[in-house]
Each structure stands twice: as C-alpha cells, then as structure tokens.
Amino acid sequence: MKKKFTIAELAILILSIVIIFISEYYYTILKDHDRAIFIGLWPPTMLILLVYLNTKKN
Numbered sequence: 152m153k154k155k156f157t158i159a160e161l162a163i164l165i166l167s168i169v170i171i172f173i174s175e176y177y178y179t180i181l182k183d184h185d186r187a188i189f190i191g192l193w194p195p196t197m198l199i200l201l202v203y204l205n206t207k208k209n
Contacts, residue, residue: 160201167193168196170190170193180192
C-alpha cells in the first residue's frame with residue numbers, strides 16, 4: 152500500500168537535502184572543512200530521528 156508523507160516528514164527530508172548542499176558549499180567554495188564536516192553530520196542524525204519516530208508510530 153502506498154503511504155503518503157506527512158508535512159513533518161517531508162520538511163525533514165527537504166531540510167536534510169538542503170543541509171547537505173550547504174555542507175558541500177562550505178567544503179568546496181569556502182574551504183572551511185571543519186565547519187563543513189560539522190554541518191554534514193546533521194542530516195544523518197535528522198534522518199535517524201525520522202526513522203525512529205516512524206517506527207514508534209507503527
């Protein structure tokens with residue numbers, strides 16, 4: 152069965168993608184490698200939280 156995304160799930164997914172691009176910008180353009188790595192660690196954390204919340208809901 153096809154499940155639709157909730158607004159919160161969609162917002163977390165879009166925000167994760169945007170943060171990945173911001174991290175790449177810091178790494179390649181600004182050459183601020185430490186900040187890029189720090190920012191790049193946020194999306195996996197957000198996605199793990201999303202998976203956790205979805206498993207608790209089911």
